[in-house]
Amino acid sequence: MTYRFEFNPYQRQFRHPLTTHHGIWKVREGIILRLVDEKGRVGWGEIAPLPWFGSETLEQALTVCQQFPSQITSTDIFSIPAEFPACQFGFESAWDGLVTSNGEDEGESRIETEQISQSLTHASLKYSYLLPTGEAALTSWQQGWQQGDRTFKWKIGVTSMESELRWFEQLVQILPESAQLRLDANGGLTQHQAQQWLQVADQAGIVEFLEQPLPPEEFAAMRAMYDQYRTAIALDESVATLNQLKTCYQQGWRGIFVIKAAIAGSPTQLRQFCQAHDIDVVFSSVFESAIARQAVLNLAVELSHPHRAVGFGVNHWFV
Ligand SMILES: O=C(O)CCC(=O)C1=CC=C[C@@H](O)[C@@H]1C(=O)O
Numbered sequence: 001m002t003y004r005f006e007f008n009p010y011q012r013q014f015r016h017p018l019t020t021h022h023g024i025w026k027v028r029e030g031i032i033l034r035l036v037d038e039k040g041r042v043g044w045g046e047i048a049p050l051p052w053f054g055s056e057t058l059e060q061a062l063t064v065c066q067q068f069p070s071q072i073t074s075t076d077i078f079s080i081p082a083e084f085p086a087c088q089f090g091f092e093s094a095w096d097g098l099v100t101s102n103g104e105d106e107g108e109s110r111i112e113t114e115q116i117s118q119s120l121t122h123a124s125l126k127y128s129y130l131l132p133t134g135e136a137a138l139t140s141w142q143q144g145w146q147q148g149d150r151t152f153k154w155k156i157g158v159t160s161m162e163s164e165l166r167w168f169e170q171l172v173q174i175l176p177e178s179a180q181l182r183l184d185a186n187g188g189l190t191q192h193q194a195q196q197w198l199q200v201a202d203q204a205g206i207v208e209f210l211e212q213p214l215p216p217e218e219f220a221a222m223r224a225m226y227d228q229y230r231t232a233i234a235l236d237e238s239v240a241t242l243n244q245l246k247t248c249y250q251q252g253w254r255g256i257f258v259i260k261a262a263i264a265g266s267p268t269q270l271r272q273f274c275q276a277h278d279i280d281v282v283f284s285s286v287f288e289s290a291i292a293r294q295a296v297l298n299l300a301v302e303l304s305h306p307h308r309a310v311g312f313g314v315n316h317w318f319v
């Protein structure tokens, strides 16, 4: 069977640029894919690259799309090489969508406004609310709390450690008892700083995990640190693609795997790995549109650790 294939790049500006140790991110760029089969069934997919996490760039993804003819086959889709994981995810999700679609072409309406993306939340999932970086977190957590989120994620390793530790202590004091906090360093700490953060996190008692304290090349140090503190350590940059995830597992990682499925590669292969290995998984966003968000949340409902919130809090991120 062949599929008519169309692709359209998009840009969405963040309402507030996202500041992390990687830098300042102002615009989310991606590509929306549309497949139509011989019966007229439509499948939508999305390529949402995150090159500083190790995925292909938008330009590389556009080249993959441009090299395809207007009629493609499932062999074309399943032959996309592993160095294009966001493309693998986008094309395979669109193909999966064909199998399940009822022929209605609702995709265009699903390139969301935030209201539509909010409607894409799954009732069975809990959501983590991403706080703004820095001192602003001390006031903005209420918005997440009011929409029912009980898990909050805060970026560290951006300003001075002295300031961030001070704001952390204030945040721990003002967050309600039942709240949980995730700290995300994006690989920006030294080993000494990571140990300092894990010590204060152990004392605070509300920190669910410290995410990617060190850069991926310092895996051995994070592996050694994992058993020294009560606070869990989670990896995301280290496990950004399915191949990296398998390598970390084979090298003994049994901490939390924060999986950004939209850039991890084949969703089918990801599902097979997660089902074959009892790993502690948190699904996390790459600030994709409703199309990839839906595809990832469908995986999360199946594979996510039941007691962990998914990193898809609706924060009205875009203008
Ligand atoms: O995981 C979440 O709660 C939200 C998504 C998120 O934190 C991120 C998305 C994309 C890039 C990063 O800046 C950041 C992360 O490091 O996890």
Ligand SMILES: [Mg+2]
Binding pocket: 184, 186, 211, 212, 236, 237
């Ligand atoms: Mg992270």
